[in-house]
Amino acid sequence: MTEHLDDLHEAMDDAIAAIQAGKKTTIAQANKDAETAYNSILALKDKVPSGYEKVWEHHAGCAHDIKWGIGYLETAASLSSDADLFNYYMNLAADSFETAAAELAKGTEALESINENLRKSK
Numbered sequence: 001m002t003e004h005l006d007d008l009h010e011a012m013d014d015a016i017a018a019i020q021a022g023k024k025t026t027i028a029q030a031n032k033d034a035e036t037a038y039n040s041i042l043a044l045k046d047k048v049p050s051g052y053e054k055v056w057e058h059h060a061g062c063a064h065d066i067k068w069g070i071g072y073l074e075t076a077a078s079l080s081s082d083a084d085l086f087n088y089y090m091n092l093a094a095d096s097f098e099t100a101a102a103e104l105a106k107g108t109e110a111l112e113s114i115n116e117n118l119r120k121s122k
Contacts, residue, residue, distance in 0.1 A: 004037045004038075004040045004041045004044075004063070005037075005041070005059060005062065005063065005104070007033065007034075007036070007037035007040075008034055008037045008038065008041075008062075008063055008066045008067070009066070010033070011030040011031075011033040011034040011037065011066070011070060012030070012034070012066050012069065012070060012097065014026060014027075014029070014030040014033070015027050015030035015031065015034075015069075015070045015073045015074070016073065018030060018073075018077070019073050019076065019077055019090075022077075022080070024074075024077045024078065027070070027073055027074045027077050028074060030070055030073075030074075031067075031070045031071055031073075031074045034066060034067045034070045034071075035067060037063065037067075038063045038064065038066075038067040041056075041059060041060050041063045042060060042063075044056065045060070051114060052111075052114065054107075054110040055107050055110045055111045055114070056107075057107075058103045058104070058106040058107030058110060059103070059104070059107045061099075061100075061103035061106075061107075062100045062101075062103035062104040062107060063100075064100075065096045065097070065099045065100035065103060066096070066097065066100045068096045069092075069093040069094075069095075069096030069097045069100065070093070072089045072090070072092040072093035072096060073089070073090070073093045075089045076089035076090045076093065
């Protein structure tokens with residue numbers, strides 16, 4: 001699952017760089033890459049070991065928010081001639097990325113809790 005999250009973060013970084021460079025086609029590709037990584041994380045749902053469901057849920061939530069954030073960046077890029085709408089969608093993207101970071105932190109916290117409980121039980 002970690003490699004898919006890494007792919008999502010790379011897609012997010014690519015999309016942000018593309019916005020800064022004004023490269024709309026790169027943002028569209030980052031959006032496709034994010035969709036692929038997101039779908040890969042969703043496909044892992046049935047393979048999550050028992051007890052790790054919360055970790056998966058938070059990571060899937062992180063992936064969802066990154067995917068939406070990149071979509072907002074793509075929309076912002078298409079509206080670059082309208083400053084108000086551009087800023088609106090950039091703010092939505094920023095909110096999505098902030099929520100993604102919070103979900104990732106919760107997933108990491110859940111994983112650390114599981115690992116701590118495993119250490120205590122030994």
